[in-house]
Amino acid sequence: xxxxxxxxxxxxxxxxxxxxxxxxxxxxxxxxxxxxxxxxxxxxxxxxxxxxxxxxxxxxxxxxxxxxxxxxxxxxxxxxxxxxxxxxxxxxxxxxxxxxxxxxxxxxxxxxxxxxxxxxxxxxxxxxxxxxxxxxxxxxxxxxxxxxxxxxxxxxxxxxxxxxxxxxxxxxxxxxxxxxxxxxxxxxxxxxxxxxxxxxxxxxxxxxxxxxxxxxxxxxxxxxxxxxxxxxxxxxxxxxxxxxxxxxxxxxxxxxxxxxxxxxxxxxxxxxxxxxxxxxxxxxxxxxxxxxxxxxxxxxxxxxxxxxxxxxxxxxxxxxxxxxxxxx
Amino acid sequence: xxxxxxxxxxxxxxxxxxxxxxxxxxxxxxxxxxxxxxxxxxxxxxxxxxxxxxxxxxxxxxxxxxxxxxxxxxxxxxxxxxxxxxxxxxxxxxxxxxxxxxxxxxxxxxxxxxxxxxxxxxxxxxxxxxxxxxxxxxxxxxxxxxxxxxxxxxxxxxxxxxxxxxxxxxxxxxxxxxxxxxxxxxxxxxxxxxxxxxxxxxxxxxxxxxxxxxxxxxxxxxxxxxxxxxxxxxxxxxxxxxxxxxxxxxxxxxxxxxxxxxxxxxxxxxxxxxxxxxxxxxxxxxxxxxxxxxxxxxxxxxxxxxxxxxxxxxxxxxxxxxxxxxxx
Numbered sequence: 117x118x119x120x121x122x123x124x125x126x127x128x129x130x131x132x133x134x135x136x137x138x139x140x141x142x143x144x145x146x147x148x149x150x151x152x153x154x155x156x157x158x159x160x161x162x163x164x165x166x167x168x169x170x171x172x173x174x175x176x177x178x179x180x181x182x183x184x185x186x187x188x189x190x191x192x193x194x195x196x197x198x199x200x201x202x203x204x205x206x207x208x209x210x211x212x213x214x215x216x217x218x219x220x221x222x223x224x225x226x227x228x229x230x231x232x233x234x235x236x237x238x239x240x241x242x243x244x245x246x247x248x249x250x251x252x253x254x255x256x257x258x259x260x261x262x263x264x265x266x267x268x269x270x271x272x273x274x275x276x277x278x279x280x281x282x283x284x285x286x287x288x289x290x291x292x293x294x295x296x297x298x299x300x301x302x303x304x305x306x307x308x309x310x311x312x313x314x315x316x317x318x319x320x321x322x323x324x325x326x327x328x329x330x331x332x333x334x335x336x337x338x339x340x341x342x343x344x345x346x347x348x349x350x351x352x353x354x355x356x357x358x359x360x361x362x363x364x365x366x367x368x369x370x371x372x373x374x375x376x377x378x379x380x381x382x383x384x385x386x387x388x389x390x391x392x393x394x395x396x397x398x399x400x401x402x403x404x405x406x407x408x409x410x411x412x413x414x415x416x417x418x419x420x421x422x423x424x425x426x427x428x429x430x431x432x433x434x435x436x437x438x439x440x441x442x443x444x
Numbered sequence: 445x446x447x448x449x450x451x452x453x454x455x456x457x458x459x460x461x462x463x464x465x466x467x468x469x470x471x472x473x474x475x476x477x478x479x480x481x482x483x484x485x486x487x488x489x490x491x492x493x494x495x496x497x498x499x500x501x502x503x504x505x506x507x508x509x510x511x512x513x514x515x516x517x518x519x520x521x522x523x524x525x526x527x528x529x530x531x532x533x534x535x536x537x538x539x540x541x542x543x544x545x546x547x548x549x550x551x552x553x554x555x556x557x558x559x560x561x562x563x564x565x566x567x568x569x570x571x572x573x574x575x576x577x578x579x580x581x582x583x584x585x586x587x588x589x590x591x592x593x594x595x596x597x598x599x600x601x602x603x604x605x606x607x608x609x610x611x612x613x614x615x616x617x618x619x620x621x622x623x624x625x626x627x628x629x630x631x632x633x634x635x636x637x638x639x640x641x642x643x644x645x646x647x648x649x650x651x652x653x654x655x656x657x658x659x660x661x662x663x664x665x666x667x668x669x670x671x672x673x674x675x676x677x678x679x680x681x682x683x684x685x686x687x688x689x690x691x692x693x694x695x696x697x698x699x700x701x702x703x704x705x706x707x708x709x710x711x712x713x714x715x716x717x718x719x720x721x722x723x724x725x726x727x728x729x730x731x732x733x734x735x736x737x738x739x740x741x742x743x744x745x746x747x748x749x750x751x752x753x754x755x756x757x758x759x760x761x762x763x764x765x766x767x768x769x770x771x772x
Contacts, residue, residue, distance in 0.1 A: 165493060165533060
């Protein structure tokens with residue numbers, strides 16, 4: 117079983133061989149084969165730029181792994197901002213002794229997901245640290261893309277705008293939790309981890325006012341951030357929340373509010389009420405959007421209010437503190 | 445003594461408070477205060493894009509720390525490619541229990557160095573991992589900038605071009621090694637860690653054919669990469685290598701070739717012979733370039749040859765394997 121050694125991180129010939137054989141053969145394109153210090157790229161005059169770190173444990177879970185996640189997370193951050201995702205960087209910290217085969221699987225997932233999303237990995241960096249200095253892979257991706265729309269400005273959000281979720285809740289968080297194998301029972305929930313960029317780009321023709329993906333802190337965090345930033349309230353209906361029965365049951369057993377659990381393939385879209393049904397219809401034409409639905413609307417009050425299944429009302433607070441560590 | 449907890453990484457209100465108080469207050473600008481998923485920026489139509497990870501131990505050394513290094517490394521990668529560095533991302537992995545005061549010093553260094561280099565930190569990410577899952581801070585920066593020149597194409601390199609070093613050798617590697625306190629003697633060598641972008645931009649008017657900074661693997665790695673990529677040889681003269689006496693002595697005691705030791709403020713510049721002295725003069729007008737000098741030239745042979753102080757000749761090989769782990 118081949119393992120990664122410190123020599124692979126030394127910066128000399130062993131590093132070059134490692135990069136060429138394990139990374140460039142999988143991610144390769146002209147820019148990276150020359151291994152320049154910086155890739156020179158054609159872009160628009162307005163560029164979207166984002167970064168995200170990935171420390172998920174375990175690194176492999178149903179529906180994905182840390183490599184797939186690292187591409188989806190950054191592609192989705194570009195897409196929800198209203199940009200067309202184009203180029204990604206890939207930085208990996210690898211502990212000495214890490215199995216080469218596992219690393220290959222992760223890099224394969226990076227390559228496959230990038231191809232699916234239509235983005236190119238154009239620059240990268242690897243660092244190898246001593247055994248024990250890191251408990252597994254730490255990945256960072258940054259991404260750039262062409263700005264098409266501004267979907268990140270709170271001031272565009274208007275009263276009576278519809279709130280749409282592009283997918284059902286809480287699958288990523290519950291998938292990773294099950295994959296840890298610490299719950300005393302078995303189960304199989306597939307993470308929603310997916311690149312949403314092509315689906316979201318198809319919405320550029322509609323009157324979308326705001327978009328954000330609901331990762332750490334879930335939909336509850338996104339709605340509260342918007343509420344705080346925009347000074348607007350929300351009324352959402354529990355009966356309309358898309359939630360798979362098995363995911364909902366698991367959340368209930370473990371005491372999690374599905375609204376606060378991380379997703380990796382779910383965007384919250386705030387759209388003019390007149391366009392809401394068209395947007396849902398469009399979303400449903402993509403596999404990642406098959407469960408899309410309207411869950412409520414923007415109202416004048418300053419809080420996020422949930423109308424419960426039995427007709428009561430409760431405030432959905434910003435999740436506080438340690439939710440599920442290392443979910444992404 | 446305040447310490448960072450897992451709650452600061454949870455994605456909820458504790459995370460937002462942590463990001464606002466510790467990061468945005470230091471790095472702040474309009475883009476980051478809104479904490480969007482992606483910053484939207486004015487750029488040129490040709491954009492340089494790079495990334496680098498930083499795992500240096502110890503995190504603090506004479507002349508810098510991991511935060512300063514993280515800005516210099518990425519700014520320099522953009523600058524040596526021929527681009528004008530403009531915007532940086534900042535991703536940090538923090539172990540639970542890390543001292544807040546140390547983290548503040550690192551972020552302060554990021555802010556100071558970015559200001560000195562004239563670049564803006566426009567997006568970021570923090571992840572907190574459990575105690576023991578990382579042995580300290582892991583930082584990733586990515587950077588984008590406007591393409592002005594192409595200094596990264598091997599085919600521009602011509603026979604008889606001059607080879608210039610912008611600074612004296614091996615200071616970063618020896619500084620970090622001394623800071624580890626494992627050598628059984630004390631000493632104080634200041635790392636050359638510095639943003640080189642303003643100095644290198646001043647060379648856009650000259651006939652520079654190639655530029656690369658000599659980090660891991662040192663000048664030996666850069667010259668060998670060029671030699672392999674360009675199919676050209678080098679003749680460099682030991683007597684002309686800029687090397688501080690104390691740094692040279694330490695390298696000798698420890699058995700390191702100064703040509704293979706990491707620098708963090710040294711670029712190798714390949715320039716038309718007719719412009720070489722002008723370039724050196726220009727470099728010397730900057731503090732970071734005060735020790736700049738011509739060390740040799742490009743010749744037709746396919747290897748990197750060193751003319752030794754006593755008149756002999758030896759091949760300078762690509763450094764192999766584990767040199768100095770975690771030097772950057």
